[in-house]
Amino acid sequence: MVSRLKRLLIGRPMRSGEIEGEKLGKLKALAVLSSDALSSVAYGTEQILLVLMAAGFAAVWYSLPISLAVLGLLLILILSYRQTIYAYPAGGGAYIVAKDNLGVPTGLLAGGSLLVDYILTVAVSSSAGTDAITSAFPSLHEHRVLIALIMIVFLTVMNLRGVTESASVLAIPIYLFVFAIFVLIVSGIVKYLTGGIHADVPELGATVSNISLFLLLKAFSSGCSALTGVEAVSNAIPNFKKPAERNAAATLIMMGAILGAMFIGISLLAYWYGISPDPKQTVVSQIAASTFGRGALYYAIQGVTALILFLAANTAYSAFPLLAFMLAKDKYMPHAFMVRGDRLGFSNGIIFLGVFSALLVVLFHGDTENLIPLYAVGVFIPFTLSQLGMMIRWLKLRPAEWIGRFAVNTIGMLTTLSITLIFIFTKFAHVWMVFVFLPIVIGLFYQIQRHYINTAAELRINLDTDKPCIKGSTIVVPVAGITRVVMNSLGYAKSLTDNVVAVYVGFDDEEIERMEKKWEEWNPGVRLITLRSSYRSIIRPIMKFIDTIEWKTADTDHITVLIPQFIAKHWWQHILHNQSSLLLRAYLYNQKDVVIATVPYHLKR
Incomplete structure (x- = not known):
């Protein structure tokens, strides 16, 4: 049943040789990897206006120069990450750049920040998409958490089906959104120029008495939330068809051009129409x-806006598993993140991302505004470290025309560092969790690596001197009575060795005596050892017995505990029986260096 449901949800297993067919062309990659950046058009301008309204409606004209400044930073980031793509064609983005040029700790800071950012991307996108739906249908406002969770489940399942299939399905609404926003911008500009809008807006350059440089910087940093997701293309270069770096660079340029045009268009219309933020x-x-x-x-525009905000999370679903794979390859994350699933995607990374983003949505009650500062800090730390890493790279290698490249990265680093600091100082109450969570994440990275190093050292053998130790075998079979399950297990044990003992634990003398008499009548050719348990524990007496055997035979025999177990025909029937065999096996795994085996006996009804 589980297998059939899995096939229905994610499709048939794919051969390893089909992986080339899962690579993305430019148009599909633009849809999958740019959805996060493009979707930020829906809330980037709004974040600027939210800050400026603190100085009154007269300050909204500042949104235009601030939007131009955001566009300038976008240009710098696009040029910088284009350089990163060609410098590091294997992908990895900020993690690889920082680790290679600034050292492992800095690389882990960048990698940890990106992992946190991708989790936040899914949470923010699903919450923002829910906000767009509830703007059109206010009666759904109370159900926004449930709506967001449904979309996270949908995206998780779609990505488990494979990169190409999810790209084919998700590209349609993403390109519909781009088309709809350009229709809105062109129609809005035409309506404004033909006098269809009569909004009372402050003039450009109007004096605002209570505006401050700090407020303007805060508004600029908030508007830079529109730049989140720009790095995703450089992280996911292995997902592109060959030549991967050229296709990735072209996709990045297209994304920057579309994002810039839509962002400045929405900012212009918001000013001309006299729009102010509305909760x-x-x-x-x-x-x-x-x-x-x-x-x-x-309603069509609201519908595709809600879709793109939901689908913005798909960028994270493409980039998070790849980054987790690279960290796992370096032994900083569990090796499970290196395993490809049935559809050739890194399924464990996809599921991990879906579960943790859903938890965030529940914890924050789907409140987008509280999540965005966390989201922005999570991405601007890697932005800064990536720019700094590329600066060090140009200083070390000094290739042709390196000064111009160095200048681009320097400007980008100083700007993104400033934005990060502004976010920290102005929204510390919202972002302080990053400074608790990131050290924990980096500490986990080191703990995981230490475990893998220690495990490898302990398991490593000397090929010249270490040889298998040939011993005899003693098999201990715990029995609860005389049944076909026990008979089946004893038969298997005797096929391996003659040195077999059965162990029975009784709770009183009468019960033990009855078992001994019945065993003698049956006479299976195996000696029975009976143990009395004064505290009604089965596991403790058996463990003491195994200790005794270990002490006596450690140098001569391997000890095997062979556990009889019957398997019910239907899954629900398992709960009708005590699971002492499972408890015994779990305890032995954690406590003893003995061989543990289970002999199943399948019930037919």
Whole structure:
């Protein structure tokens, strides 16, 4: 049943040789890897306006120069990550760049920040998509957490089906969103130029008495939330068809051009229409309502906006498993993240991402505004470290025209560092958890690596001197009575060795005497050892008995504990029986250096 459900949800298993068919072309990669960045158009301008409103409506004209500054930073980041793609064509982005040029601790800081950021990406995207739906249908506001969780489950299942299949399905709504936003921008500009909008807005350059440099910097840093996801292409180069680096670089340029045009267009319309933030209606929703009214076009734009906000999480589903794979390859994450699933994706990374992002949505009650500062800090730390790493690389290698490249990375590093510090100082109450969580994550990385190193050292053998130790064998068979299950187990044990003992634990003398008499009548050719348990424990007397055998035969015999177990025909029947065999096996695994085996006996009804 479980197998059939799995096949229904994620499809047939794929051969390892089919992996080349799972690589992405530029158009599909643009949809999958740019969804996070493109979706931020839906809330980037809104984040700027939320900060500026602290100085009053007269300050909203500052959103235009701030948006231009954000575009300038976008250009720097696009140029920088394009250099990163060609310098590190194997992918890994900020983690690989920082580890290679700044050392392992800095690389782990960048990698840990990105992992946290990708989890936050899924949580923010699902929450923001829910906000877009509840803007159009306010009656659904109370169910926003449930809606977000449903979308996370949907995206997790889609990505478990494979990169190509998810890209084919998800590309349609993403390109619909791009088309819808450009229709909105062009229609809005035409309506404004033809005098269809009569909004009372502050003039450009108008004096605002209570504006401050600190407030403007805070608004700029908030607007830079529109740049999250820009790094995803450089992280996921292995997902591209050959030539991977050229396709990745082209995809990055296309993403930057589309994102820049949409972001500045929404900022212009928000200013011309006199839009101010509304907790129950997004900025894009207000612009669409002012441009088209609350008709079919409005609901179409809200629908595709909600979809792109949900699907923005797909960027994380593409990049998180690859980054987790690279960290696991370096022994900083569990090796399970290196395993490809039935559909050739890193399934464990996909499931891990889905579970933890769902937990965040529940913990924050789907509140996007509280998640965005965490989200932005999580991505700007790797931005800064990646830029700094590339600066060190150019200083070390000094290739042709390195000064220009160094200048681009220097400007980018100083800007992203400034934004990170502004976020920390202005929104510390929202982002302090990053500074608790990141050291824990990095500490876990080192603990995992230490475990793998210690395990390898302990398991390593000397090929010249270490040889297998040939011993005899003693098999201990715990029995609860005389049944076909016990008979089956004893038969198997005797096929391996004549040195077999059965062990029975009784709770009183009468019970033990009855068992001994019955065993003597049956006479299976195996000696029975009976043990009395004064405290009604089965495991403790058996463990003491094994200790005794170990002490007597450690130099001559391997000790095997052969546990008889019957398997019920239906899964629900298991709960009708005590599971002492499972407890005994679990205890032996953790306590003893003995061989543990189970002999199953399948019931037919």
